[in-house]
Amino acid sequence: MNKYQTLMNVTLTAMAPIVWGSTYIVTTELLPADLPLLASVIRALGAGLVLLLFCKIRPSGIWWGKIAVLGLLNIGLFFYCLFAAAYYLPGGLAALVMSIQPLIVMGLGVIFFQNKLSVTHVASAVVGVTGISLLVLNSAVELNWWGVLIGLIGTCSMALGILLTKYWGRPKGMSLRDFTGWQLTLGGLMLLPIALWHEDFPQTLTALNxxxxxxxxxxxxxxxxxxxxxxxxKLNPVTTSFLGFLSSVSACLLGYIFLGQSFTQLQIIGSVAIIVSVYMARPKQEKQPSTLTQAPVTSSHR
Structure with a gap:
């Protein structure tokens, strides 16, 4: 992979957390109040069903179980823990707990996938977590250990989901569109009963909703x-996880542009630190990629 292809892959992948950073402003300004889990179900299940309208291949054999696991880790369990942590913790602290995901990806990669631990990636994680803390924390933070635990479970869920998605690849002949659609659909279906149990569907929906x-x-x-x-x-899973830091920067920037929120000097420093950490973790040309990086994009196992 040449430098141009690497830059294109990083830039395109970064669009995901940048878009996800807009979730907060869309939820607060356009959606009915106090229905975060329902919004998550609609996002996951709605997107999944749209993609499956064009689906050409269904999972078969063992891949039903694998995609169900990926849907649980990447979508269902992660979404639930994300909103539950935000309920028990101030938003800034919840974001800080979730921001240690690159460290967990590195740790799980070393333990289970024999990845090499990079000093640069560890340093990048420290810089990134510091940047997140400057960006989102305020002076009055009340610690709730139950919320911290839920946040860590959600972070581990997404981290393991990233690694298994890279390691397993996808079924032979299944397009990325179908692979994405099945994960979103199964993850949304897992989250649906929890959302219906905790929240009531709004009686009316406006055009903005x-x-x-x-x-x-x-x-x-x-x-x-x-x-x-x-x-x-396309990318090393550690590099991908670092790009998730951009979600917090995006959320704060959109709040500044559309909601008139202000940036403090510490928040500006934090934003710069996050961008620096992402740059430090960028892919580098290697003669012999790690075992996980060499995992095939597709798999013949069914």
Whole structure:
């Protein structure tokens, strides 16, 4: 892979967390209040069903189980923990707990996939987590250990999902579109009963509500997860996980542009630190990629 291809893959993959950073402003400004899990179901299940309308290949054999596991890790369990952590913790602290994902990806990669631990990646993670803390934390933070635990479970869920997505690849002959659609659909179906148990469907929907849900499904779901899973295939999983830092920068920048929120000097420093950490973790040309990096994009196992 040449430098141009690498840059293109990084840029395209980065669009996913940048788009996901808009979820907060869309949820608060366009959607009915206090229905975060329902919004997650609509984003995942709506996007998945749209993609499956064009589906040509279904999973078969062992791949039903594998894609169900990936749907649980990348979508269902992660979404639930994301919103549950935000309920128990201030938003800034919840984001900080979730931001250690690259460290978990590196740790799990070393333990289970025999990846080499890079000093540069560790340093990048430290810089990135520091940047997140400067960007999102405020002076009054109340620590709830139950919320921290849920946040860590969600972070581990997505980290393991990234690694298994890279390691397993996808079924032979199945397109990335179909692969993404099945994960979103199965993950959304797993989350659906929990959302219906905890939340009530709104009796009426305005044009703004419908626009917001459509944005989450088509842009945040179809586009976001398609380029994200594509990035997992094309890039080192550690590099992919670092790109997730951009979601916090995007959320703050959109709040500044559309909601009149202000940036403090510490937040500006934090944003710069995040961008530096992503740059430090960028892919480098290697003669012999790691075992995980060499995993095939597709698999003949069914």
């Amino acid at each position: 419908i626009t917001g849900y459509a944005y989450l499904s088509l842009i945040g779901g179809v586009f976001g997860y398609f380029v994200w899973f594509r990035g997992i295939e």
